Amino acid sequence: METKAAAVLNAVPPYGHVITSEKWRNSSLIQSLKGGGVKILFESELGVVDFHLPNKSCILYVSECDIIAASSYKRKLVRYRNSSSSFQELVLVENTRLSEQYFSAVQKFVVFDLGLTLLPVSGQTEASQLITQIVNGGGRENPFRRRSSIQLLDPLVLALVQQVPGVGRVKALALLQHFSSIQQLCNAAPTELEPIVGQAAAQQIHNFFHRPTAAGT
């Protein structure tokens, strides 16, 4: 029994499907999800979670009614957080005319105290649109994903050397041809720099790196 429950808790629905608990069966949310082409699987042992989505996220739904009655939704949220599944845990909160006065307190609890992600919706129709988007958008490329392309460091080194007062692009390039890293350049003696940039600049560069900037520790 225990193992079955655990298996259900971590069940990832197939693409285009959501897993939800029986209590949602006749809801308008489920009706409009179906209308949006999302396939529904019902499961009686989901625990506190309302929906499992294919891209390893899950949803707890906090209704206007939950908020106004201030019933047990806080305890439910804590249990949700503590269920520590490997899913990204989202919380949909109904922010309506009646519940908006409590919204800020709910947000503090969900985001600041529990560290969960909150997405406000005006009701079940908006919720179903959002869920449909999460279900169908999973396969598309995320425009906000960090591009992990390897950044060429050479231009950054060059830019940094040009932060040294009196050193422009030409001098920076000349210096880096002799001292290929910032550390080598910093530790070069003025006499080593002199043949490349002249006496005055050599002294200035050396001083810039070695002059005290702070009381230090």
Add this chain to the structure above:
Amino acid sequence: VPQKSTVQDLSAAVRILVDSRCISSGVELMTSLRQRHAATVHICSLDGSYFIVSNRTAVERHSQSDLASMQNRKRLAERVNSLQGLFERVCLIVEKDRTKPGEASRPFQRTRYYDSTLTALVRTGVRLLWSNGPEESAGLLADLARLEQRKGQGITVLLEVKGQHRQQALQLYLSLPSVNYVHALSMSHNFRSIAQLINSSVEDVQKGGSMSRSRAEEIYRFLRYSCDSFLMNTPKVAKNS
């Protein structure tokens, strides 16, 4: 007076760095931060219009219609990408659009595009916060700063950088990859000279820059990176692009 000292204790707690570009669009927010939340607001010149509430957290503020607009997505993605390179945590305050006095507030039309933007942001680990206006946004910023402070991540470094040489050193630190303004400030106060930073161990870079181990390693490697002058003759590349 004991009461006053408690207020000061709290105010000492909340320090927020604000980009100068946030001022014109955020007078109300700034006033509220200072007066209602007793925050120390330090205006500085960041690489974008955002707020820094701790050593590791940056906050962007956008109106709901901003987020819903298709033209803005590319720019928003660039901003978020760049901030994620500089900070461990990136928050986005989504603020309700302001209605002009006398104008009836129009309900926000939620589109599929808006939903897909939200979904994508959440997937990348951006934290979303919801606000009804500048006053509430100020409260959220102060709350965030306080929360980070409790976790030992608050901004504690001296905010002033006096003297031309120190200013120049600060600029140099800012041109290191993945270094944000708080790291650069910490470095300019904690290292005796630029040379001391350059020759420091990873541990000392991490400590002196109040930064994560991986960031310190990245800087350590960068300072010793041996470059090929052939590759430098590429056109100028902006930081974190």
